[in-house]
Amino acid sequence: MSLRERIENNVTLFMVSIAVPSFLAGMAVDQWAKSVSTTPPPQAACKTEEWQELARNSDWAPVAQCPAFPLKLQITSPGSEATFQRSISNPSWVDMPFVLSASRKPPVGTALGFVVRPQNAPNYFIVFPVLDKISDTTTYRASHLSLPVSITPNTRYEVRGVFVNQEQTLGDRFTSLAQILAADPSVILTEPITVVSEN
Numbered sequence: 001m002s003l004r005e006r007i008e009n010n011v012t013l014f015m016v017s018i019a020v021p022s023f024l025a026g027m028a029v030d031q032w033a034k035s036v037s038t039t040p041p042p043q044a045a046c047k048t049e050e051w052q053e054l055a056r057n058s059d060w061a062p063v064a065q066c067p068a069f070p071l072k073l074q075i076t077s078p079g080s081e082a083t084f085q086r087s088i089s090n091p092s093w094v095d096m097p098f099v100l101s102a103s104r105k106p107p108v109g110t111a112l113g114f115v116v117r118p119q120n121a122p123n124y125f126i127v128f129p130v131l132d133k134i135s136d137t138t139t140y141r142a143s144h145l146s147l148p149v150s151i152t153p154n155t156r157y158e159v160r161g162v163f164v165n166q167e168q169t170l171g172d173r174f175t176s177l178a179q180i181l182a183a184d185p186s187v188i189l190t191e192p193i194t195v196v197s198e199n
Contacts, residue, residue, distance in 0.1 A: 072103040073112075073161045073190045076139070080193040086151050087144075094145040094195060100131070100161045102138040111167035114145055115180065115189065119156040123173040124180065125149070126162065148172060153199045161190035 077099035084096040113128035129142040165186035174180045
């Protein structure tokens with residue numbers, strides 16, 4: 001009697017010899033099907049810092065345009081405590097040039113301006129003067145600031161640069177910086193400088 005005949009005559013051995021390879025083949029097919037058809041489990045949303053780091057490291061956008069680098073502003077001129085003469089012909093002008101530097105080019109349609117508060121005054125005044133862009137830079141220059149009140153002699157004026165997505169979302173005066181920031185979530189303010197009017 002050959003081995004084949006012995007296996008065929010022994011029902012248990014015959015069934016095992018068919019079942020084991022079938023089982024192994026079935027497991028292999030099942031594993032393959034799972035690897036092809038399943039999607040990875042959803043992951044928790046990444047923290048802002050993580051996507052910013054990923055954006056920087058992956059060069060998703062030029063650094064100057066990357067949203068991971070928020071716009072930063074700075075008044076580069078005049079220096080703090082600079083003095084200016086009151087203009088006789090324009091008594092509401094802070095008659096000196098102001099230069100505002102941005103860390104990257106502001107998006108089209110947004111506005112750059114200044115927040116000015118006279119010493120001991122209840123209001124912060126917001127002005128959006130005509131700004132000249134200094135070519136091939138992200139620096140902007142205003143020849144003067146025109147306030148809605150007259151300049152008083154020997155007075156200190158706190159000045160900050162301001163960025164906002166739409167100029168129309170801000171009025172021309174507020175009683176606190178917190179009100180300005182609350183008026184539009186896109187508002188960015190610079191650190192203040194002080195200029196002083198002379199006699």
